Amino acid sequence: MKIEQIYTGCIAHAAYYLESNGQAAIFDPLREVQPYIDRAAKDNAKIKYVFETHFHADFVSGHLDLMKKTGATIVFGPTAKPAYEATVAEDNQLFQVGDCTVKVIHTPGHTMESTTYLLIDENGKEHGLITGDTLFIGDVGRPDLAQHVIADLTEEKLAGYLFDSLRNKIMPLSDDLIVYPNHGAGSACGKMMSKETTDTLGNQKKFNYALRPDMTKDEFITSLLTGLTTPPGYFPQNVLMNIKGYESLDNIMDRGKRPLSAEEFETAANETQALVLDTRSATDFAKGFIPNSINIGIDGSFAQWVGEMIPGVKQEILLVTDEGREEESIIRLSRVGYDNTLGYLKGGFNAWKSANKDIETVDRITAEEFAEQFTTQQPIVIDVRKKSEFDSEHVEGVTNIPLNTINQHLAEFPKDKPFILHCAGGYRSMLAASILKSRGWDNFVDVAGGFVAIKATAKVPVSDYVCPSTLL
Structure with a gap:
């Protein structure tokens, strides 16, 4: 039996490849499925099953395209109700993959259909657990997502189910089993993953705090629900796509890989409701960009910030990218369900400049310049990091408006006075800058290098207060 983790860092996602005696199975695949097909071909194996641990909220799974391209059977755990052909397994049902066995263990709590798969090798030895979002390394799945799809599934009910699943189904299993979770640190599906x-x-x-053997159910529920942040707005939309089905990625790529001249790009932007999304680095964007475009850099937590900041997965999008990264941008948009890319600017931003089109810029200052202004001018400073980051450490006297709340707090950004923006390193503050520019603000500067660079100067007072909520 061969088991491999296929990890995608930008969305902290783990899929799994299982192979035995010429047969293979994929667990929780991403939207682009060719890498899994190629992996099986390398072993001369046929993909027999696509196992889903649950209806994912933070990405659109590739199970449907894998089924269509390979003939594999999609398997969900008990209570799942997909709107397409799939096997809904029974608790303890066994599936053969070559000479090894996959055992279904229904573990509701994160969602009601959440299922863990026990891997049993060709010698009958229990090897590992593919746990989905039931059990992470150092954490367990948050129990508040399903209620955004089914209202009467309260987070308290789901937390109670999860307690029972962990105590009755997972913890009695052998200590030497390998835990293979669906996510690692950086995912919004848990609070404190390793x-x-x-x-x-x-x-x-x-x-793992959640597996403490003497913990009561009430203690577990309280601990699990304390400190939960609001889930990103795209989560319930992705869940519904995974339940109801979606358009093939091949069609999305054919539509999105449409090169547009500067003139064609401008016409498309004017004649549609498309958002102009610039995926270049913050540094390049600041030097020049198309008016009203939004900057979410591809070299960062791209998909997560797209999901946080672009309302509605059906939003039409026109892309500005570094040359050669157009296809990558379309794929990474599709991972979180943004399937309506209409085309990209051929030749990138340089083509726009060469056509003598209007451009805008964002003024940036160094951390040294920030320190000088901060100590001599007492400027208005807005820190767009998460509240937990801000509470842990921040420049004294500045205002915190987390990036994902910016649209609800625009009135707090002054228009009659200059101000300074910063985040941790410059990625998020440039996203904020692009939003403010598109809404008419032009009276601010951004700090290149963000808080990390500011702190390194050792020239401004920094609070190191640690908020108790960050310790949970």
């Missing part, structure tokens, strides 16, 4: 992406179940029983 950077490690696998561990033994025995080690998790010792160190």
Whole structure:
């Protein structure tokens, strides 16, 4: 039996490839499925099953395209109700993949259909658990997502189900089992996941707060629900796509890979409701960009910030990218369900400049310049990091408006006085700058390098207060 984790860092996602004696199975695949097909071909194996641990909220799974391209059977756990052909397994049902066995263990809590798959090798030895969002390394799945799709599934009910699943289904299993979760640190599907992406179940029983053996159900529920942040707005939209089905990625790529001249791009932007999305770096964007475009850099947590900041997965999009990264941008948009890319600017931003089109810029200052202004002019400063980051450490006397709340707090950005923006390193503050520019603000500067660079100057007072909520 061969088991491999296929990890995608930009969305902190882990899919799994299982192969035995010429047959293969994929667990929780991403939207682009060719890498899984190629992996099986390398082993001369046929993909027999696509196992889904649950209806994912943070990405659109590739299960449907894998089924269409390979003939594989899609398998969900008990209670799942997909709107397409799939096997809805029973608790404890066994599936053969070559000479090994996959056992279904229904573990509701994160969602009602959430299922863990126990891997049993060709010798009958229990090897590992593919846990989806039921059990992470150092954490467990948040229980508040399903209620955004089914109202009467309260987070308290789901937390109670998860407690029972962990105690009755997972914790009695052997300590030497390898835990293979669906996500690692950086995912919004949990609160405090480890950077490690696998561990033994025995080690998790010792160190995972949620598996403490003497914890009561009430204590578990309270602990699990404390400190939960509001889930990103695209989560319920992705869940519905995974339940109801979606358009093939091949069609999305054919539509999106449409090169547009500067003239054609401008016409499309004027004649449609498309958002102009610029995926270049913050540094390049600041030097010049198409008016009203939004900057979300491809070299960062791109898909997550697209989902946070672009309302509605059906939004039409026109792309400005570094040359050669157009296809990558379309794929990474599709991972979170943004399937309506209408085309891209051929030749990138340089083509726009060469056509003598209007451009805008964002003024930036260095951390040294910030320190000088801060100590001599007492400027208005707005920090767009998360509240937990701000509470942990920040420049004294500045205002915190987290990036994902900016549209609800625009009135707090002054228009009659200059101000300074910063985040941790410059990625998020440039996204904020692009939004403000598109809404008419032009009286601010951004700090290149953000808080990290500011702190390194050691020239401004920094608070190191730690908010108790960040310790949970």
